Amino acid sequence: MKKPSSKIREEIARLQDQLKQAETREAERIGRIALKAGLGEIEIEEATLQAAFEEIAGRFRGGKGAATGKRNTGEGRSAGAPPATVATGAAAGSASEA
Template identity: 55%
Template sequence: MAKRSKTPAQIKAEIERLNSELAQAEAREGERIGALAVKAGLHEIDCSDADFIKAFKEIAARFRAASEQPDQTA
């Protein structure tokens, strides 16, 4: 039996559902990261948004690089 293809309306509905799911996941992660930032005391630092974004990008790059390194604990 051949698989029935989805109609454009079905595809659009699925995209809408996935976009909503993505927005919810991003909101949850934002709340989690915000809570961690408060625990680390970042809320007490007088710093511009641009400086925070730059620092967060540096942190992200550091963790991405570390996750790409082969595991050398063996």
């Protein structure tokens, strides 16, 4: 038996709420870790920080760790070398906006 469209809309709304809650938990977790690492004390452009996070995510996923088309994606660094932005830090609000 097919579900009426109203039930499907309710289910979609419920799933969207669950997704928002899960993203909030993940962002808070990453934000806490970033603050513990000292990233909240250093000013850095958000695009640069995002590229560094994408590189880190790629390393943990087993990829090469290249960023996705953002500037400062690692040209000129040796393979496997962490970007300077990770070592130096980031703006405090960036991690919690994810």
